[in-house]
Amino acid sequence: MNAVGKGAGAMQSGASDSALIAIVAARSQYQRIHPEVPLTKLVIYTTTQTHSLGVKAGLVLGLPVRILEVKAEDNFSLRGETLRIALEEDEKLGMKPFVLVATVGTTSSGAIDNLPEIQKIVENHPDLWVHVDAAWAGVALSCPEYREKCHLKAINEFASSFCTNFHKWGLVNLDASALWVRNRKSLTEALNVTPPFLRTKHGDDETVDDYRNRHLGLSRRFRSLKLWFVLRSFGAEGFRKHIRKSISLSQIFVDCVAESDKLALVTSPSFAMSVFRLDPKRGPNQPAYSLETLNALNELLYRRLSSRHDILLTQTVLNGVFCIRMVVGATRTTPAHVQQAFELLEKEAELTLEAWEKK
Numbered sequence: 081m082n083a084v085g086k087g088a089g090a091m092q093s094g095a096s097d098s099a100l101i102a103i104v105a106a107r108s109q110y111q112r113i114h115p116e117v118p119l120t121k122l123v124i125y126t127t128t129q130t131h132s133l134g135v136k137a138g139l140v141l142g143l144p145v146r147i148l149e150v151k152a153e154d155n156f157s158l159r160g161e162t163l164r165i166a167l168e169e170d171e172k173l174g175m176k177p178f179v180l181v182a183t184v185g186t187t188s189s190g191a192i193d194n195l196p197e198i199q200k201i202v203e204n205h206p207d208l209w210v211h212v213d214a215a216w217a218g219v220a221l222s223c224p225e226y227r228e229k230c231h232l233k234a235i236n237e238f239a240s241s242f243c244t245n246f247h248k249w250g251l252v253n254l255d256a257s258a259l260w261v262r263n264r265k266s267l268t269e270a271l272n273v274t275p276p277f278l279r280t281k282h283g284d285d286e287t288v289d290d291y292r293n294r295h296l297g298l299s300r301r302f303r304s305l306k307l308w309f310v311l312r313s314f315g316a317e318g319f320r321k322h323i324r325k326s327i328s329l330s331q332i333f334v335d336c337v338a339e340s341d342k343l344a345l346v347t348s349p350s351f352a353m354s355v356f357r358l359d360p361k362r363g364p365n366q367p368a369y370s371l372e373t374l375n376a377l378n379e380l381l382y383r384r385l386s387s388r389h390d391i392l393l394t395q396t397v398l399n400g401v402f403c404i405r406m407v408v409g410a411t412r413t414t415p416a417h418v419q420q421a422f423e424l425l426e427k428e429a430e431l432t433l434e435a436w437e438k439k
């Protein structure tokens with residue numbers, strides 16, 4: 081993203097702040113180019129799988145959010161065609177979509193939006209700022225073998241801003257979210273407010289970069305120092321080793337689920353995350369469970385899991401399907417832990433089915 085040397089970034093408190101700031105920058109840029117467009121016409125684009133930060137940014141900024149649909153058969157990834165149709169519809173209505181929050185590694189299922197297709201559509205809509213939220217999965221870009229899957233080429237070629245959190249899978253304690261924008265001026269032009277008490281000789285001479293103009297707060301928390309220490313102690317290779325280890329541990333779980341006659345994956349595993357549910361194999365003479373029954377069964381299973389203190393998994397709903405998410409990411413996780421988690425889930429699945437039969 082820095083091919084022309086205009087890019088810059090700043091550490092933020094989280095991906096939500098990063099997205100909010102990117103959207104503020106996108107809005108000011110749009111308003112500078114189109115001063116005639118009233119604010120009431122502006123629209124933020126997200127998908128049904130975008131983190132709630134998209135809707136929250138809309139709330140904070142008082143702007144409408146249009147939530148684009150994604151399909152299970154696309155693994156919940158946003159397709160270029162969906163974006164194209166939405167842009168054309170809004171154009172007819174006189175609305176002005178000015179930013180799209182795309183995701184590399186969605187929260188619910190680790191989906192990756194189809195950035196190469198989105199790039200083609202954006203060629204005809206150069207005013208659309210594309211913010212890439214890679215809060216969780218972005219650190220996988222440290223490994224060359226995951227760069228294609230994460231669409232690094234498209235990100236470098238066309239994304240307007242990019243964010244990844246080092247405080248999730250990136251070994252840094254909360255908080256450390258890295259935001260990068262293609263053109264640093266877009267940030268400072270949106271956020272530069274300089275009262276007399278903040279003026280300095282160096283600021284006036286423009287010989288320093290005032291980072292306070294790259295985020296909301298004025299004070300800075302030395303987050304980069306935490307990241308520096310992590311990189312110094314693990315090294316780039318150690319950092320990659322951590323990512324690769326998480327993914328291979330997750331694969332143990334995926335393989336166990338593939339063998340299970342009770343549990344099944346709901347969508348393709350993504351990096352070190354897999355989304356599964358209780359979906360018992362049925363015999364030839366047994367009728368298949370309906371979606372309602374499976375959802376009820378899984379809610380029951382999830383309630384059982386939540387009351388335990390030796391495992392913590394989160395739930396989600398993917399296009400109407402209730403599911404459970406399993407993620408590996410801690411440094412001390414071993415194959416034995418993953419195996420233990422799977423066995424515990426099998427046992428709880430069995431007890432859930434027993435309880436269900438007795439109802």
Ligand SMILES: *Cc1c(COP(=O)(O)O)cnc(C)c1O
Nearest residue numbers: 094095096131185186187215216
């Ligand atoms: C975790 C996550 C977020 C939220 O991150 P915060 O730093 O807590 O704001 C946003 N987007 C994605 C894809 C996430 O995984």
